Amino acid sequence: MKRIRSILNRDRSPPTTWIQSAQSNEGAEGISPAKLPSPEEQGARASMIWTRKKVAWLVILIFLGVAIIVVVVTVPVVLLDNRGSPDDPSYHNKANRPIRSVDDFPDPGLVHVNGTWYAYGTDAAKDDPNVPHVPVATSKNFSTWALLQGYDVLPTLSGWETNINHYAPDVIQREDGRFVLYYSGELKDWLRHHCVGAAVSNGTNPLGPYVPRNQTLACPRDQGGAIDPAPFKDADGTLYVVYKADGNSIGHGGDCNNGKKPIVPTPILLQQLQNDGVTPVGDPVEILTNEKVDGPLVEAPVIILTDQGVYYLFFSSHCYTSPKYNVKYAYSTSLRGPYIRAERPLFKSGDFGLKSPGGATPSVDGTRMVFHANCGGHDRCMYAAAINISANYTITPAALIGT
Structure with a gap:
């Protein structure tokens, strides 16, 4: 009986497991019992897991x-x-590629007279008074251009401007047959700042020479001065000049001196003129200004009017030294706006391999265009292109066919 109880009690004892023990001090190996984890230990391990x-x-x-x-x-x-990717097929057609036409010829203006095209460029050698203040190139077919080496359409200057740094000239013919040249000149009493000047040709030759007016045409000093003038003749014959208030010239540094906040406005202004093309009528009207998508500025404005009664405002945005520099456009059924911006720039870096295209001037009929783009080193070359304006207000590249 005692043996039975002993067996029963032994069976109730905690279960044991046998493991091989490490070698004993005497060097013998053996089997030794080890206890399994308790329920509490098992719960803790499960909780940890x-x-x-x-x-x-x-x-x-x-x-x-x-x-x-x-x-x-x-x-x-x-x-x-x-x-804004170039999803229109016109950007993939090699026949639409703009033609590099004149080296070192930024901000070209454009006029067509008696079967000849005339392009007027920025004084590229800005610090050399011996180069032409306003160089000129000509073409019969718009595809092949010839620079008139050493020729200066503005050989004499006005008393308010320095002998260097003449920017973005453009020309229009007025009713008496003479031509008016608009340009940006550097102020003698405010160096590195510009205002808009005007000069009138001696005769009826678009090559001039042009004689400058004694005073500036537009000079809003509180807005940083003015640059990039371009003339426009409305359907009723009224003359205007559109230009940029050069706000970034009084900016706070960074990209084109206007990349640091607060960003200074660089509005595009429209000024009505008398028939002489040099006398302002009333005050200028703002028709567009820089927005966040434009980077530090908008500039290089030009206006044309289509036969459908739509005004197109071409302009550039971002700094000309940036790969984001481009040729943009906006449209309106009123000269004074408001202007609706196109979703995609007409030309931007990457289109046809162009680098920083900008400073564009279209022909009056909206079929051709000249602009500049980076072409090696610090040079900006003139390119000639054809464009097509669609009924849905979209402008795209076209094949350039000489005329």
């Missing part, structure tokens, strides 16, 4: 959440960036 699983799942969920946020934020940005 469960906690690790929860941490792992939490990490995975956080990673997925971050990934979703990145996708939600990135996809709209990519779509916006691609919105």
